Amino acid sequence: MKKWCGGSLILFLAVLLTLSYTLFPSSLKAPPPSSSAATAAAGIHTPPSPPPPPKPHLLPSLPGLADLFSPSPLVPDPNLAWSQMRTLLSRSDAISGTADGLREAAVAWRELQATLEAEKLEKVAPWRSKCPFLAYGNGRFTEIPCGFVDGSAVNIVGIPLSVNGSRTGAFGIELVGSRVSDEIREPPIVLRVNVSFAGDGATELPVVSLNAWSPDEGWGTWEQCPAPAIDAYQKVDGLVRCNEQNGESVMQEKMLNGSAPPPGASKRSARVSDNLAFVEGHPFTATLWAGMEGFHLTVNGRHETSFAYREKLDPWSVSRVRLEGDLELLSCIANGLPVSEDIDLVGDVESLRAPPLPKKRLLMLVGVFSTGNNFERRMALRRSWMQYEAVRSGDVAVRFFTGLHKNKQVNLELWREARTYGDIQLMPFVDYYSLITLKTIAICIFGTKILPAKYIMKTDDDAFVRIDEVLSNLKKHVPRGLLYGQIAFESSPHRDKDSKWYISPEEWPHDSYPPWAHGPGYIISRDIAKFIVQGHQERNLQLFKLEDVATGIWIQEFKKSGREVNYVSDDRFHNEGCESNYVLAHYQGPRMLLCLWDNLQRQHEPICCD
Ligand SMILES: *[C@@H]1O[C@H](CO)[C@@H](O)[C@H](O)[C@H]1NC(C)=O
Ligand SMILES: *[C@@H]1O[C@H](CO)[C@@H](O)[C@H](O)[C@H]1NC(C)=O
Numbered sequence: 001m002k003k004w005c006g007g008s009l010i011l012f013l014a015v016l017l018t019l020s021y022t023l024f025p026s027s028l029k030a031p032p033p034s035s036s037a038a039t040a041a042a043g044i045h046t047p048p049s050p051p052p053p054p055k056p057h058l059l060p061s062l063p064g065l066a067d068l069f070s071p072s073p074l075v076p077d078p079n080l081a082w083s084q085m086r087t088l089l090s091r092s093d094a095i096s097g098t099a100d101g102l103r104e105a106a107v108a109w110r111e112l113q114a115t116l117e118a119e120k121l122e123k124v125a126p127w128r129s130k131c132p133f134l135a136y137g138n139g140r141f142t143e144i145p146c147g148f149v150d151g152s153a154v155n156i157v158g159i160p161l162s163v164n165g166s167r168t169g170a171f172g173i174e175l176v177g178s179r180v181s182d183e184i185r186e187p188p189i190v191l192r193v194n195v196s197f198a199g200d201g202a203t204e205l206p207v208v209s210l211n212a213w214s215p216d217e218g219w220g221t222w223e224q225c226p227a228p229a230i231d232a233y234q235k236v237d238g239l240v241r242c243n244e245q246n247g248e249s250v251m252q253e254k255m256l257n258g259s260a261p262p263p264g265a266s267k268r269s270a271r272v273s274d275n276l277a278f279v280e281g282h283p284f285t286a287t288l289w290a291g292m293e294g295f296h297l298t299v300n301g302r303h304e305t306s307f308a309y310r311e312k313l314d315p316w317s318v319s320r321v322r323l324e325g326d327l328e329l330l331s332c333i334a335n336g337l338p339v340s341e342d343i344d345l346v347g348d349v350e351s352l353r354a355p356p357l358p359k360k361r362l363l364m365l366v367g368v369f370s371t372g373n374n375f376e377r378r379m380a381l382r383r384s385w386m387q388y389e390a391v392r393s394g395d396v397a398v399r400f401f402t403g404l405h406k407n408k409q410v411n412l413e414l415w416r417e418a419r420t421y422g423d424i425q426l427m428p429f430v431d432y433y434s435l436i437t438l439k440t441i442a443i444c445i446f447g448t449k450i451l452p453a454k455y456i457m458k459t460d461d462d463a464f465v466r467i468d469e470v471l472s473n474l475k476k477h478v479p480r481g482l483l484y485g486q487i488a489f490e491s492s493p494h495r496d497k498d499s500k501w502y503i504s505p506e507e508w509p510h511d512s513y514p515p516w517a518h519g520p521g522y523i524i525s526r527d528i529a530k531f532i533v534q535g536h537q538e539r540n541l542q543l544f545k546l547e548d549v550a551t552g553i554w555i556q557e558f559k560k561s562g563r564e565v566n567y568v569s570d571d572r573f574h575n576e577g578c579e580s581n582y583v584l585a586h587y588q589g590p591r592m593l594l595c596l597w598d599n600l601q602r603q604h605e606p607i608c609c610d
């Protein structure tokens, strides 16, 4: 606790410095440094603090920006948060990936406009979704028309061929992304799986190696199973990166516990790595499926290895499966692919469509992060907690904040969905996970300038929110300077480069973060949202890629400007699943969302489903 106080003081002083530097030129008032803090600081030996970053400027021109922001007859709704995001995207300190997300969105946007234009001329007959649930392979290629979602899988049945009767064969499975642009011919490889019976050169044991490739970054680090190196972040979606049977994870955990590996460990490792599920000349069934955090490979029913998604190689961008090498392929089928509901067949469109807006100010705007091809999740939300009376009456508005997809068909279906239900706000960038902070700012813009609301909530499309409970809890607190959710009061940046949440010292030089609320669901009061919008307009607030921590950082700045912050933490916001009596449950797939709603309707109790 003591240590934390000292740390927060240093943090406070460092940010104060930055703040006075950035605020004074724009003639805003910065709080005077308090004398007690100054004296206390004199006694502490601090390393020289890094020089304050200069205020970001606006880049003069960015490829694609003009296309995305030129007036279009197709943007039916002048209210789009989109139109207010231009300066946010051209900041010199933009989050890495912004320029690509923008450039690719411009291509997608032009394509969508052309398609809609062509359709208008053709006056085509009743429209049917072209995103299928199943995709069949044609030879060594399987086209994935609308990308992967959580739960999508490729099922491969084949026989590894032995080359000249010796262990030299190798084959590969690739999940190929969409081409980035016309200039770059090679599409990214979202996942490459190599199965080599000759080993990796170092050993002669069969090995599975995984990696990803992008035109900008090339190949990343190869991950292997069995793995020679200890990997601290070995779990993906709760599954080990390499099956214990392959002699690895037991050792890893022992090492992590800080004790030496047990005597028999290395022997065990060598012995069982022979136990690879792929055997030359023997048929196998392999399933490569997409989870929340990464891809997983199951062979003959046994989990073999997992691979965390790499940055900008999100599963939604998978567009084909490619197989190559010494493999006799018997079949390849992809299933669990995203399907959009045929609007003609949805009987209850009227009760799912966003209700007309009331004349008075909204009580709450709920911004839901959603990716283009998550059709099913959005429908499940519309049929579950978006049916709360507060939402149907228009006191609470719910909007999905969705970036563009790289696939033409997905954008087209997304467009129709947006027109039908009136609850989607498209974003002027391609939906890379690394750009989600931009969505948070978009929600604040929307909830302060477009549909002004007393409270603004951010949530995800796999979260169940008990709107009634949220509203009645909000009533207990002053609606000013409020952050409500499950709050992390003491946390520090991940400095391990392999961590999904890795933050470099350049991105955040301090040892700890200010308090922030977990991303699956949190609520801020209007004054904070306005501060965030204004701070970004004036470029006084830092862009930071972890959106929930970013909100915490901005609230800290709000506090430093002399206003009081009311942090209200509620541990019934479950950010890692569901527990009964929840206010918010996370990681709920479409069926679970509907089941939770059903439980509330029938039993009037927040009971989890499993
Ligand atoms: C397999 O054998 C053929 C002929 O014996 C030889 O030309 C070829 O290089 C061998 N391939 C491998 C991978 O060893
Ligand atoms: C994986 O396979 C590709 C294609 O055969 C090859 O170029 C690459 O070197 C292999 N990498 C590893 C680590 O096995």
Ligand SMILES: *[C@@H]1O[C@H](CO)[C@@H](O)[C@H](O)[C@H]1NC(C)=O
Pocket (backbone or CB within 6 Å): 250, 253, 254, 257
């Ligand atoms: C690591 O340590 C914890 C706590 O001492 C123990 O419960 C766990 O079983 C250990 N894991 C392994 C693999 O030894």
